[in-house]
Amino acid sequence: MPRFSVIVPVHNVRGFLRECLDSVLRQSYTDLEVIAVDDCSPDGSGEILDAYAARDPRVTVLHLPENVGLGRARNAGMPHATGDFLLFLDSDDTLTPGALRAIADRLEETGDPDVLVFDYARTYWWGGTRRNGLADLLTGRSDTFTADEYPEVMELLMVVWNKAYRREFVEREGFAFPPGYYEDTPWTFPVLLTAGSIATMDRICVAYRQRRQGNILSTTSRKHFDLLDQYERVFTFVGSRPRLAGWQAYLRHKMGEHCLDVLAKPDRLPPEDKAEFFRRTAGLFRKYRVAGPVPDGLRVLEGSWARYRVRQQAARAVRALGERGRPVRAAAAGRVRSGVSFVQEHRPLDPNLAVYSAFSHQGVLGDPAAVHRAARDLAPHVRGVWVVRPEQVPSLPPDIEYVLLDSPDYRRVTARATYFVNNVNWPGALVKRPGSVHIHTHQGTPLKYLGADLLGKPGARYGVDVPQMLRRADRWDHSLVANRHSELVWSRAFPCRFTSLRSGSPRNDVLVNAKPDSGAEVRARLGIPDGNTVVLYAPTRRDYRRGGYVERFDLARLAKDLGEGRTLVVRLHPSLADGPARGFGLAELHRRGVVVDATDEPHVEDVMLASDVLVTDYSALMFDYANLDRPIVLHADDWGAFTASRGAYFDIRADAPGHVAHSYRELAWLLASGAWKDEESARLREGFRARFCEFDDGRAAERVVRTLLLGEPEMPAVPTPPPAVSAEAPLESA
Structure with a gap:
């Protein structure tokens, strides 16, 4: 008996079917069967199914003599299922890699509940990916529950394919799909309300394909009247089970919201059918009336069709008026801003005012934060003000003075400040006044192409306006560099009139000056056992994949292969932190304690201090980490694709800071054998540090403050000994 029975109804999906089946059959978890139901598909999908069944005994194919629709095709497959749990997968969707293993582990952890609810992501025809907006639910x-105990679970999308169902529970309750367009509704509500135990998993297991023409529910048709019939079935089910009587008000409201949503969409119902749909919805709303208040948005169902139309027309008029007035309001606001800016920009600069920002106004972070700390000690007369976004305010240190981006205070401060410290470009509207000093810290040593060098890489340049970037860089007065490689790259990638300061990277001062116990507090906060070896995995984004996230290997497998006494800490690239990347397994592995997700740690320096070895691919983090003189392992299995899409200034494999793995097998061996910290690793790291940590001597922030804010003579950095090979290795052609 297999663990999972995956039921796949098939109709007119020849172009997507192989991808769907492969996503199931190529799962690392293999204890499964596939029940594929050919719903009399006229496009040759049945032949594809037969070919898969001939190659893989786990596939069973049913050919229906006539087309019965999605729900009844699923019904046809269920009697043939022998697995402990049922999963339903639409034949144009796919399971994500590792999904079944994650589901199996969560089921075991929660004692085989009746239903396990997992997450999904919409994948669009143009390549975009968007995670379920209610993933937080x-x-x-963390434990099992019933719908009564955690009613929030009912707010999730009412579909069948984001859940695993215990087959014994389904058979005992006699659940089946009715015919119709909206067949998921009378399945999902009864199942969740009846289940004696439900569990959830914060992991994207299904890629929900969004076709360019939309799905069947986005067509204009009278078939949308089926929604009313399906809700009638739900009310009938609830009425047959007295213990569920308390849910009728909730279901009545859900029905009203769902039907009004269909009615409001201009492309769902034929215009001549909308009045009938409204009246039938209102009739159902009255039929199942219960005591209690009616939400404001649903009171329209207690009135007439004419009243509903008047209300809709009024709402459209208000929206139109707002759209017409928006340019007027924007112009008026622009005039006010211009007037304020004119007044402020004709006042003298304040020689004791410095403005800071980091990572597009994300908080007190990185090199600007290190410079600000040093300025407080060495130049206390210089007032430091941070520019932040509203959502960052709660996390700011209590003693930080700040202004919100594009607020009146922001415009006043930036018009008067003498010093501007940032690791990205300031907004284009910010005018550089004569006498002001712009200090650009960058974000570490460059390996990937940047600035003007992107002009030859159209894929990496997607969404980037290089000429505008260079116009903003024209405001730089000083560019901080940690090594001569960076100095050469910045002058080439940003052909502007700035002066390089061989300062070192201010944020790396804490790494250069680290003591043996510097990472202890962070280890404790992350829950890392005392004495464990910490392996920090920090992958970068890819420009050859929309969204930037490419999973190079199975994190759970690596964590297991590391063995006892080792902790795998993962830190995603900042550009991936708010996307779906963590939903593809990282969040769930962190919850289970398999890995530690340190992506949200505000200061990456703390995470580096807490680790014993860095595993990375092409992340610039390696140049900073080398200051710790701790082992580094490169995982460079897609170097060709990476450089073809993004470009690199040199071959990191040839000038590596440690051993290089070209496959997961090599990576696992390096970490398991101890080669990651052998003499060869130390030799490679020594040469790397000499070349790329040349000006990082632990006094970078002090050097910036004394030289650029206080005007003192430049403090030469004390470079590390030169490498055996030339530090001025030629750049690869852009």
Whole structure:
């Protein structure tokens, strides 16, 4: 008996079917069977199914003599299922890599509940990916529950394919799909309300394909009247089970919201059918009336069709008026801003005012934060003000003075400040006044192409306006560099009139000056056992994949292969932190304690201090980490694709800071054998440090403050000994 029975109804999906089946059959978890139901598909999908069944005994194919629709095709497959749990997968969707292993582990952890709810992501025809907006509801309970105990679970999308169902539970309750367009509704509500135990998992297991023409529910048709019939079935089910009577008000409201949503969409119902749909919805709303208040948005169902139309027309008029007035309001606001700017920009600069920002106004971070700390000690007369976004305010240190981006205070401060410290470009509207000093810190040593060098890489340049970037860089007065490689790259990638300061990277001062116990506090906060060896994995983004996230190997497998006494800490690239990347397994592995997700740690320096070895691919983090003189392992299995899409200034494999793995097998061996910290690793790291940590001597922030804010003579950095090979290795052609 297999663990999973995956039921796949098939109709007119020849172009997507192989991808769907492969996503199931190529899972690392193999204890499964596939029940593929050919719903009399006229496009040759049945032949594809037969070919898969001939190659893989786990595939069973049913050919239906006539087309019965999605729900009844699933019904046809269920009697043939022998697995402990049922999963339903639409034949144009796919399972994500590692999904079944994650589901199996969560089921075991929660004692085989009746239903396990997992997450999904919409994948668009143009390549975009968007995670379920209600994913936070999946983290609300770590134990099992019922719908009465955690009613929030009912707010998730009412579909069948984001859940695993215990087959014994389904058969005992006699659940089946009715015919119709909206067949998921009378399945999902009864199942969740009846289940004696439900569990959730914060992991994207299904890629929900969004076709360019939309799905069947986005067509204009009278078939949308089926929604009313399906809700009638739900009310009938609830009425047959007295213990569920308390849910009728909730379901009545859900029905009203769902039907009004269909009615409001201009492309769902034929215009001549909308009045009938409204009246039938209102009739159902009255039929199942219960005591209690009616939400404001649903009171329209207690009135007439004419009243509803008047209300809709009024709402459209208000929206139109707002759209017409928006340019007027924007112009008026622009005039006010211009007037304020004119007044402020004709006042003298304040020689004791410095403005800071980091990572597009994300908080007190990186090199600007290190410079600000040093300025407080060495130049206390210089007032430091940070520019931040509103959502960052709660996390700011209590003694930080700040202004919100594009606020009146922001415009006043930036018009008067003498010093500007940033690791990205300031907004284009910010005018550089004569006498002001712009200090650009960058974000570490460059390996990937940047600035003007992107002009030859159209894929990496997607969404980047290089000429505008250079116009903003024209405001730089000083560019901080940690090594002569960076100095050469910045002058080439940003052909502007700035002066390089061989300062070192201010944020790396804490790494250069680190003591043996510097990472202890962070280890404790992350829950890392005392004495464990910490392996920090920090992958960078890829420009050859929309969204930037490419999973290079199975994190759970690496964590297991590391063995006892070792902790795998993962830190994603900042550009991936808010996307779906963590939903593809990282969040769930962190919850289970398999790995530690340190992506949200505000200061990456703390994470580096807490680790014993860095595993990375092409992340600039390696240049900073080398200051710790701790082992580094490169995982360079897609170097060709990476450089073809993004470009690199040199071959990191040839000038590596440690051993290089070209496959997961090599990586696992390096870490398991101890080669990651052998003499060869130390030799490679010594040469790397000499070349790329040349000006990092632990006094970078002090050097910036004394030289650029206080006007003192430049403090020469004390470079590390030169490498055996030339530090001025030629750049590869852009």
